[in-house]
Amino acid sequence: MASSSSSSNLEERHEVFLSFRGEDTRKTFTSHLHAAFKRMEINTYIDYNLERGDEISGTLLRAIEDAKLSVIVFSKNFGTSKWCLDEVKKIMECKKTRRQMVVPVFYDIEPTHVRNQTGSFASAFARHEERFMDRPNKVQKWKDALREATNLSGWDCSVDRLESEIVEEIAKDVLQKLNRVYVGDLDQxxxxxxQLATHQWRYFLRAPHAAGLFQNYQATLKHIDKLEMERHHRLLRTPPNMYTDADGSNANNDFYNMWSNIFRF
Known part of the structure; x- marks a missing residue:
């Protein structure tokens, strides 16, 4: 399933289309994954509309086409939804025609059940084949799309790990695939x-001879320098030790501190 992060504003540009079966993961895994995307400032098109017609809407088709990357959260009842299957078919078409990236995620379902339509997917497709006896090509296209999607490198959430860790890693993987760097956590x-340094400096001015106040202030400034350097490393994608000696000290420590102090005061 999938509409914009704001639910209805298609004009808002999005990078990622999130496809999922609402009754399986809307309030659990998918909501956590969407929250991680928002935290990392990944604009995501996600549809929480519960009313569905027989055919996928033109709005959703355009949303899939406009995305740079689609995440498909496969779950036990994913195969029961014609809407979800149409989304996968469209996503795989966009992978071929628009070179869109696709990240499959398997939540509470074995990848082989999706790929080969076994397990819960077997009964779902038995009903589809019965309903669309006059259009067997339609069901076959769904099967082909599922096979193509599950053959891609993805994420198996059945491993014995905390869901929060998996969600975080998926979000970072998507961010990397989009060739973007997140520094929001460091900015915060x-x-x-x-803010702490400002308060420490004010306290020091009021009591300049109080033991430890200036040392605490300097320690805070040093920590800010470290965070800002890490921010530069992320943005430039440089190794963390690029500007350090073998012993971990800054190669230009005196020069760096001199100019930092000049601009700070």
Missing amino acids: EIAKYK
């Missing part, structure tokens, strides 16, 4: 410590 930390 930097802002917090800068």
Whole structure:
């Protein structure tokens, strides 16, 4: 299933289309994954509309086409939804025609059940084949799309790990595939410590001879320097030790501190 992060504003640009079976994961895994995308500032098109027609809407088709990457959350009842199957078919078409990236996620379902339509997918497709006896090609296209999607490198959530860790890793994987770098967490930390440094400096001015106040202030500034350097490393995609000596000290420590102090005061 999938509509915009704001649910209805198609004009809002999105990078990722999130396909999922609502009754399986809307309030659990998919909501956590969507929250992780939002936290990492990944614009996502997700549809929470519960009313479905027989055919996939033109709005959703355009949303899939406009995405750079689609995430498909396969679950036990995914195969029962013609809507979800149409989304997968369209996603795989866009992979071929628009070179769209696709990330399959298997939640509470074995990848082989999806690929070969066994397990819960077997009964679902038996009903589809009965309903569409006059259109066997339609069901076959769904099967082909599922096989293509499950043959891609993806994420198996059945492994014995915390769901929060898996969600975080999927979000980071999507961010990397989009060739983007997230520094929002560091910006928040930097802002917090800068506020702390401001308060520490004010306290020091009121009591300049109080033991430890200036040392605490300097320690906070040093920590801010470390966070800002890490931010630069992420943005430039450089190794964390690029500007350090073998012993971990800054190769230009004196020079760096001199200029930091000049601009700071």
